[in-house]
Amino acid sequence: DIQMTQSPSSLSASVGDRVTITCRASQTIDTYLNWYQQKPGKAPNLLIYTASSLHTGVPSRFSGTGSGTDFTLTISSLQPEDFATYYCQQSFSTPRTFGQGTRLEIK
Amino acid sequence: QVQLQESGPGLVKPSETLSLTCSVSGGSISNYYWTWIRQPPGKGLEWIGNIYYSGNTNYNPSLKGRVTISVDTSKNQVSLKLTSVTAADTAVYYCATATWLARNNWFDPWGQGTLVTVSS
Numbered sequence: 174d175i176q177m178t179q180s181p182s183s184l185s186a187s188v189g190d191r192v193t194i195t196c197r198a199s200q201t202i203d204t205y206l207n208w209y210q211q212k213p214g215k216a217p218n219l220l221i222y223t224a225s226s227l228h229t230g231v232p233s234r235f236s237g238t239g240s241g242t243d244f245t246l247t248i249s250s251l252q253p254e255d256f257a258t259y260y261c262q263q264s265f266s267t268p269r270t271f272g273q274g275t276r277l278e279i280k
Numbered sequence: 281q282v283q284l285q286e287s288g289p290g291l292v293k294p295s296e297t298l299s300l301t302c303s304v305s306g307g308s309i310s311n312y313y314w315t316w317i318r319q320p321p322g323k324g325l326e327w328i329g330n331i332y333y334s335g336n337t338n339y340n341p342s343l344k345g346r347v348t349i350s351v352d353t354s355k356n357q358v359s360l361k362l363t364s365v366t367a368a369d370t371a372v373y374y375c376a377t378a379t380w381l382a383r384n385n386w387f388d389p390w391g392q393g394t395l396v397t398v399s400s
Contacts, residue, residue, distance in 0.1 A: 174342075203383075204384070205383060205384045207384075207386040207387075209387075215392075216374055216376075216390035216391065216392055216393050217325065217374075217387075217390060218388070218390070219386055219387065219388035222379075222381070222384065222386040223381065223384045223386075228388065260324065260325055262325075262386070262387070264383075264384050264385045264386065265383075267338050267340075268327050268338075268339075268340040268341065268342070269327040269385075270327065271324055271325040271326070271327070272324070273324045274324050274325075
């Protein structure tokens with residue numbers, strides 16, 4: 174199985190901050206990497222697919238980069254509704270695997 | 281847009297079989313892949329497996345042959361069965377549509393999820 178490791182596991186930030194979350198794969202996955210946002214008690218929502226493509230309706234303050242083994246999710250200017258947990262997910266091979274999550278909290 | 285709704289017993293006894301249904305509305309079950317994902321309370325996401333409407337399946341080997349996913353095109357439903365459950369199978373279970381582009385696939389939309397507790 175491909176192991177996905179996110180860092181940090183948790184992060185405190187303020188509204189307006191620029192935030193970057195990192196996801197590292199245990200082997201190369203090309204750009205087969207997706208990002209999700211999950212709020213408490215809710216299902217995850219797709220943010221970015223294929224490493225850098227913004228899903229329909231997702232604000233442009235979200236962006237993704239990377240290929241191979243190292244990927245980043247950046248939020249350019251945090252808004253109150255962005256405080257949530259973020260997960261990366263690889264689709265290079267089966268079984269699909271997720272990172273452990275990064276919890277973004279209000280400072 | 282397609283909407284998904286999971287349903288099934290919220291409590292299952294150890295060693296018994298967990299059975300869930302995902303009802304699809306707003307679109308046909310045909311021509312899509314369907315996925316089950318679970319999330320133990322307070323923990324991360326685990327991919328269980330997926331199925332194409334034609335019946336082709338892929339499962340997570342970690343579930344060691346305990347899982348079966350099926351589709352009922354006449355009812356527009358996707359089903360999940362997990363046998364010989366233990367407390368470790370306690371989780372919120374989500375169904376989701378798996379979209380493919382080239383070799384990549386992602387999960388969107390998701391159902392709201394249903395909590396299944398394994399306890400005697």
